[in-house]
Amino acid sequence: MVNLTWEVLNVIGTMAFAISGAIVAMREEYDLLGVYVLSFVTAFGGGAVRNVLLGLPVSLLWEQQMLFIIVFVVVSLLMVLPQLIIKPWNRWGHFFDAIGLSAFAIQGAMLASQAGHSLAAVIVAATLTGTGGGIIRDVLVGRKPLVFRDEIYALWAALAGFIVGMGWVIPPWTTYFLFVIVVVLRMVSVFYKWRL
Amino acid sequence: MVNLTWEVLNVIGTMAFAISGAIVAMREEYDLLGVYVLSFVTAFGGGAVRNVLLGLPVSLLWEQQMLFIIVFVVVSLLMVLPQLIIKPWNRWGHFFDAIGLSAFAIQGAMLASQAGHSLAAVIVAATLTGTGGGIIRDVLVGRKPLVFRDEIYALWAALAGFIVGMGWVIPPWTTYFLFVIVVVLRMVSVFYKWRL
Amino acid sequence: MVNLTWEVLNVIGTMAFAISGAIVAMREEYDLLGVYVLSFVTAFGGGAVRNVLLGLPVSLLWEQQMLFIIVFVVVSLLMVLPQLIIKPWNRWGHFFDAIGLSAFAIQGAMLASQAGHSLAAVIVAATLTGTGGGIIRDVLVGRKPLVFRDEIYALWAALAGFIVGMGWVIPPWTTYFLFVIVVVLRMVSVFYKWRL
Numbered sequence: 001m002v003n004l005t006w007e008v009l010n011v012i013g014t015m016a017f018a019i020s021g022a023i024v025a026m027r028e029e030y031d032l033l034g035v036y037v038l039s040f041v042t043a044f045g046g047g048a049v050r051n052v053l054l055g056l057p058v059s060l061l062w063e064q065q066m067l068f069i070i071v072f073v074v075v076s077l078l079m080v081l082p083q084l085i086i087k088p089w090n091r092w093g094h095f096f097d098a099i100g101l102s103a104f105a106i107q108g109a110m111l112a113s114q115a116g117h118s119l120a121a122v123i124v125a126a127t128l129t130g131t132g133g134g135i136i137r138d139v140l141v142g143r144k145p146l147v148f149r150d151e152i153y154a155l156w157a158a159l160a161g162f163i164v165g166m167g168w169v170i171p172p173w174t175t176y177f178l179f180v181i182v183v184v185l186r187m188v189s190v191f192y193k194w195r196l
Numbered sequence: 197m198v199n200l201t202w203e204v205l206n207v208i209g210t211m212a213f214a215i216s217g218a219i220v221a222m223r224e225e226y227d228l229l230g231v232y233v234l235s236f237v238t239a240f241g242g243g244a245v246r247n248v249l250l251g252l253p254v255s256l257l258w259e260q261q262m263l264f265i266i267v268f269v270v271v272s273l274l275m276v277l278p279q280l281i282i283k284p285w286n287r288w289g290h291f292f293d294a295i296g297l298s299a300f301a302i303q304g305a306m307l308a309s310q311a312g313h314s315l316a317a318v319i320v321a322a323t324l325t326g327t328g329g330g331i332i333r334d335v336l337v338g339r340k341p342l343v344f345r346d347e348i349y350a351l352w353a354a355l356a357g358f359i360v361g362m363g364w365v366i367p368p369w370t371t372y373f374l375f376v377i378v379v380v381l382r383m384v385s386v387f388y389k390w391r392l
Numbered sequence: 393m394v395n396l397t398w399e400v401l402n403v404i405g406t407m408a409f410a411i412s413g414a415i416v417a418m419r420e421e422y423d424l425l426g427v428y429v430l431s432f433v434t435a436f437g438g439g440a441v442r443n444v445l446l447g448l449p450v451s452l453l454w455e456q457q458m459l460f461i462i463v464f465v466v467v468s469l470l471m472v473l474p475q476l477i478i479k480p481w482n483r484w485g486h487f488f489d490a491i492g493l494s495a496f497a498i499q500g501a502m503l504a505s506q507a508g509h510s511l512a513a514v515i516v517a518a519t520l521t522g523t524g525g526g527i528i529r530d531v532l533v534g535r536k537p538l539v540f541r542d543e544i545y546a547l548w549a550a551l552a553g554f555i556v557g558m559g560w561v562i563p564p565w566t567t568y569f570l571f572v573i574v575v576v577l578r579m580v581s582v583f584y585k586w587r588l
Contacts, residue, residue, distance in 0.1 A: 025344075032392040033351055034344045037327070040320060048249060053440060055451030059251030062321060065314035072316075118457035120464075124432060125454055131429070139335060139531060141344070148417075148426045148532070155425050196424040221540075228588040229547050230540045233523070236516060244445060255447030258517055261510035268512075335531060337540070 005171035006107060009179065010047075011067060013103030017133040018043035018071045020096040022078050027093070028141055032079070038140065039075045046133020050104055053128055054111045094190045095183075097134055097146060102182035105130025105157035106175060109164035119165040126161025127154050152189040152196060156182045201367035202303060205375065206243075207263060209299030213329040214239035214267045216292040218274050223289070224337055228275070234336065235271045242329020246300055249324055250307045290386045291379075293330055293342060298378035301326025301353035302371060305360035315361040322357025323350050348385040348392060352378045397563035398499060401571065402439075403459060405495030409525040410435035410463045412488040414470050419485070420533055424471070430532065431467045438525020442496055445520055446503045486582045487575075489526055489538060494574035497522025497549035498567060501556035511557040518553025519546050544581040544588060548574045 021042030025035040044061055051058045108129030112122045131147045131154055138145040147153050160182050169175045188194065217238030221231040240257055247254045304325030308318045327343045327350055334341040343349050356378050365371045384390065413434030417427040436453055443450045500521030504514045523539045523546055530537040539545050552574050561567045580586065 028344075030344055031346060033348065037323070037343055037350045041324070041331075044320065044324070052248060052444060052450050053453075055449050057251050058248050059311065061249075062308055062311070062313040062317035065316050068314075068316035068320055112454055115451065115454070117454040118460075120457050120460035121454040124436065124460055127429070128433070128436065135433075135532065140331065140341060142338075142340065142534075144534065145532060147429055148420075148422055150423060152425065154429045224540075226540055227542060229544065233519070233539055233546045237520070237527075240516065240520065248444060253447050254444055255507065257445075258504055258507070258509040258513035261512050264510075264512035264516055336527065336537060338534070338536065 005175050006110065008172075009103040009107050009175075011070075012179075013100045013107065013133075014043045014047060014064075014067055015071065015074065016096045016099035016103065017046050017137070018075060019078065020093055020100060020134070021137050022075045023093045023096065024137060024141055024143075026079070035079060036072070036075060038137065039071060041140065042133050042137040043071060045136045046100065046104060049132035049136070050108060050129040053125065053132070054108060055115075056111070091190075094146075095187060098183045098186035098190075100133055101130045101153070101157055101186060102160065102179050104133060105160045105182065106164060106179055109161040110171075110175075112161075113164050113167075119162070122165030123158050123161035126164065127157045130154075130157035130160070150193070150195050152194045153186065155196070156185050156189070159185075201371050202306065204368075205299040205303050205371075207266075208375075209296045209303065209329075210239045210243060210260075210263055211267065211270065212292045212295035212299065213242050213333070214271060215274065216289055216296060216330070217333050218271045219289045219292065220333060220337055220339075222275070231275060232268075232271060234333065235267060237336065238329050238333040239267060241332045242296065242300060245328035245332070246304060246325040249321065249328070250304060251311075252307070287386075290342075291383060294379045294382035294386075296329055297326045297349070297353055297382060298356065298375050300329060301356045301378065302360060302375055305357040306367075306371075308357075309360050309363075315358070318361030319354050319357035322360065323353045326350075326353035326356070346389065346391050348390045349382065351392070352381050352385070355381075397567050398502065400564075401495040401499050401567075402456075403462075404571075405492045405499065405525075406435045406439060406456075406459055407463065407466065408488045408491035408495065409438050409529070410467060411470065412485055412492060412526070413529050414467045415485045415488065416529060416533055416535075418471070427471060428464070428467060430529065431463060433532065434525050434529040435463060437528045438492065438496060441524035441528070442500060442521040445517065445524070446500060447507075448503070483582075486538075487579060490575045490578040490582075492525055493522045493545070493549055493578060494552065494571050496525060497552045497574065498556060498571055501553040502563075502567075504553075505556050505559070511554070514557030515550050515553035518556065519549045522546075522549035522552070542585065542587050544586045545578065547588070548577050548581070551577075 018039040021039040025038040048058050105126040109122050109126035112125035135145045169178050214235040217235040221234040244254050301322040305318050305322035308321035331341045365374050410431040413431040417430040440450050497518040501514050501518035504517035527537045
């Protein structure tokens with residue numbers, strides 16, 4: 001079940017980062033190619049950072065043929081309905097970013113935890129793998145990374161790391177529950193402007 | 197012949213990215229050291245990204261003694277004739293960047309293809325490895341990466357990936373031919389401002 | 393003794409980059425979480441770049457439980473005395489950055505040298521590993537990287553690489569001596585605005 005849970009989180013996180021990259025690119029009025037490139041770089045660049053940090057072979061990324069095609073189709077669909085998307089950007093952009101953050105943070109924590117690393121290491125791994133994709137996306141378009149803005153962001157990735165590191169979740173269902181909780185906490189931070 | 201073709205493309209791509217880094221650094225009026233650092237970071241940072249993404253050991257970079265010395269000499273030569281270079285920057289800068297893009301994209305495609313990955317994966321690998329060096333260079337100097345500007349850029353790397361992934365090139369000669377075609381297509385895009 | 397020397401330099405370099413990240417984040421008026429994130433990303437991101445470039449497993453980073461906790465405590469202490477720190481930022485910020493630069497450059501040179509690489513490769517490895525952490529930090533906050541500013545910076549990392557590559561240092565004591573020399577040379581460059 002662990003492998004399946006990992007795979008499900010991987011698909012969800014990759015898709016979500018791809019969509020958040022596409023939304024940012026459309027917002028910045030990039031051309032067609034720019035939207036595809038930022039989507040793929042955010043999604044698979046985030047995955048590359050995760051794999052490098054966790055010691056997984058980066059070349060695993062290339063075996064996800066289905067995922068490439070799904071990302072391509074979804075980004076293409078997004079572009080034919082931009083007027084619907086761009087308006088409520090702040091909500092949707094933050095929402096998909098939150099999904100990617102949560103999925104990749106839990107993956108980072110699961111792998112670091114299985115490898116027998118210390119609790120502190122699991123928390124740091126969760127934070128860095130969760131925030132990596134979004135940092136790449138924001139640096140590439142010259143925006144201040146979300147992780148350094150005011151509303152609570154990295155804390156939720158660290159919290160996911162703490163909970164996984166303590167062994168409080170058992171795949172699959174409590175893991176998915178944690179995934180949803182982290183997304184909700186992040187979105188509540190955005191709506192109510194929770195700060196530290 | 198494959199290994200030799202790979203090596204030739206590696207030398208060409210590394211040199212070209214080094215020169216494009218030097219031209220950008222001179223354009224931004226960096227001091228002597230800044231020019232060397234941006235050249236080396238663009239050239240070998242691009243190579244590091246390529247190796248990480250393709251699963252090659254990054255430490256292979258350090259075995260290229262001859263290449264370090266050649267890059268050093270060429271960049272030094274460039275700096276004694278800056279008045280000739282800086283004027284027509286837009287053309288020369290784009291030209292060397294196009295060479296690096298083409299060489300690294302074909303390398304990424306060749307390796308992903310030999311590893312038996314799917315066509316979609318070969319195209320993504322070609323695009324990310326081709327554009328990596330230029331993205332690092334532009335982010336470091338705070339410019340909008342070429343890949344997100346208006347003229348067609350990433351599409352040519354993806355095209356190289358498609359052609360290699362379909363098995364339509366046989367090293368060495370058709371590979372070199374594809375390399376030249378991609379450079380020409382990119383430069384034509386720059387001159388005629390082809391957009392999507 | 394080599395392993396112990398490596399470990400000592402690793403702790404010093406990681407701590408110093410963490411502090412320099414925290415100082416920059418406080419200077420930019422990041423919130424609590426932002427300060428922690430930039431500290432950890434600068435410190436362990438710099439370590440990740442070093443490990444990737446040198447071919448070491450990045451997952452080694454996660455075994456440094458003690459270091460995570462020390463960094464966390466030191467950054468927390470820094471934040472309760474910000475008024476003391478922020479004033480003389482230019483000096484302290486440059487000082488901790490110089491320590492990180494020196495420690496990571498010598499590590500890069502030691503490892504490349506032990507692996508039997510050429511002198512040119514040792515110099516390049518020292519320069520890229522030494523400057524990596526600082527470049528990540530500066531890019532993330534949108535500042536021009538120190539390595540491209542006017543006072544001599546990368547040259548001292550390259551010098552450390554040259555001296556280690558020539559086999560002129562024997563761990564531990566001459567290595568520590570070289571470490572101090574590089575820090576001093578960098579700080580003298582800052583104070584007297586040495587340029588090239």
